[in-house]
Amino acid sequence: MIVLAFLVQTLRIAIPYLLASAGGVMSERAGLIGLTLEGYMLGGAFCGAVASYASGSATVGVIAAIAGGGILALLYAVCAIRFRADQVVVGIAINLLVIGLTRFFLRLIFDSSSNSPRVTGFAVTGGSGLAALVQNPLVWVGLAAVPLVAWVLYRTPFGLRVRAVGEHPAAAASVGVPVARVQYMAVVLSGMLAGVGGAYLSLDQHQFTDGMTAGRGFIALAAVVFGRWDPMRAGLACLLFAAADTFQIQLQGSQAIPSQFVEMIPYVLTIIALVGVVGRAVAPAALGRTASE
């Protein structure tokens, strides 16, 4: 019973990671750094909450979150691809922008500096734990996103182009691949996926709270790196990191291991993966290189 509760809790925490990291893999394989995942998620969480509040429908909330994440991703893509701005700088700016915008509109729409009123989530008829979890359609979307991205990347012409563009854009261009268009599509797709991840958070908690993503986008980015830019392995990394989170929650109260040390696990593992103690994580060759300087 304890094991089942642990697994359910892990899955519940893992869903937003899975969605964001699936998007992150897509974007990074096309050569664009996924620093903005955090911003997409926060934007998605906010749009989801506002639209669900206004319409009373969680589905409308999810659609708004997809639109919000996609628009933010488009902004990132235009800056990084069209204007050849540095990806890291633009990524950080977009994260700051989303923090500012969500707070501004939180005050404007709900006259609050901390949270939205209660919003409609997906209806759950009775039960808790596993029974409630399987009734949330976003759980299934999250679980499906990872194999779907893997299938697109490895089994479709579009996926082949994405990988080619991320490894060697000049070579891809020389055989007629529209490099910029492929990158735009991959980035916008990543924003939509991460936006859904954000909506999962705000709809699951039935409200938007300021800064509610709390670094989850960076954990998803860590999962992408730890999973060596492969969607399935990144998905497994998400489950691992979510299990660490669950472990930390279960430990709270007991003084056995300070929670701060459990918090560090994803980040420490990612650095170890980069340094290459167990098989080196090698990034797509052209990652981060749309800038002109």
Next chain:
Amino acid sequence: MIPSTPATTIPAADTGPLAPLPAPASTRALRRSVLEEAILPPLVALLLAAVVGDVLILTFGQSPGAVFKLLLDGTWGNAYGFGQVLYKATTLVFTGLAVGLGLRAGLFNIGAESQLAAGGFCAALVGLMLPAGIPALLCLPIYMLAAALGGGAVGAVPGVLKARFGAHEVIVTIMLNFIVLALLNYLTSARLHVPDTLHTPELRSGGLPRLSDLVPAFQGSAANATILLALAAAIVLGWYLFRTRGGFELRAVGLQPRAAEYAGVNVAGVTWRALAISGAIAGLGGLNYVLGYKHYYEEGFATGAGFLGIAVALVGRNHPVGIVLAALLFATLSQGGLAVNALVPKQMVDVLQAVVILAVSTSVPEVRRLLRDARRSLTGRTTP
């Protein structure tokens, strides 16, 4: 901004900073073009920020003129506001210099936030061990050493991992931010904090004087003598970058690591040293809060200052003079947010800061290309 990597998506149009400028008529013309490149993007950015600001203010049903006037009055219009601007700018000079130095070496230090926190923490730790009653000038070098070592150690980790294993410093510094801040939170909350607070006990001695001790009008503002340290750091860094062999090697690695290596530069050594020095500078910034303002380390004092340091370095073109000016700009915006909070949410300013970063980072390559095209057509006409 990552000069070691030429644009691969754009065939041959733009070859980065090493591209020979098309026939500069003289060094004066060259200087002018450098200046134009440095000044135009921030102007574009400020204009754009003003437009976005107008829109946000109007959506909140206020008058843009009144809000911007309040913003200026609350920052440069009175001594307290100006003191707060100076205080915030001091921290941003340090983090801006840290990021800028890294970028000169072609390295992106996103870890300034945790380096700043580590520097402040180490200084506070030393302050707990020093006996009471030592004159500030005598303790200052010890505090500086502690802060620089704290920040430098955090900076050296990505440096060594990059030099030794090729691990990308962007990812490592992001991950390290979370690790170091969690570690400092643990040390503070579990070992050192004053009960029911998130801060350590006060330093026994060596607090720096506030500006208000000198000019009473600054009463209440946090501006303090650390600002002199920030200016000194800018001067020393400028000297190091442009007047010493080490600085020359660092810039050479930033422009073209392979060429630098061919010329006999130890690229791995320069890499880890650059990130360690960058971390040490960010760490020194911790003194502004710990030594100059609160006299203790508190969880979260560094929040946001690292990311804004990236903005400061970007707008300041990685040049010490530019960084000092950009730090004043971003500090003005930060403080201005508090000043206008009665009329519009202070978060408007966060949006404006992000707009400035986006506009500058997108317009720098554009402006450079436009200027180059203009120059090309000019020289084309005079020398057919």
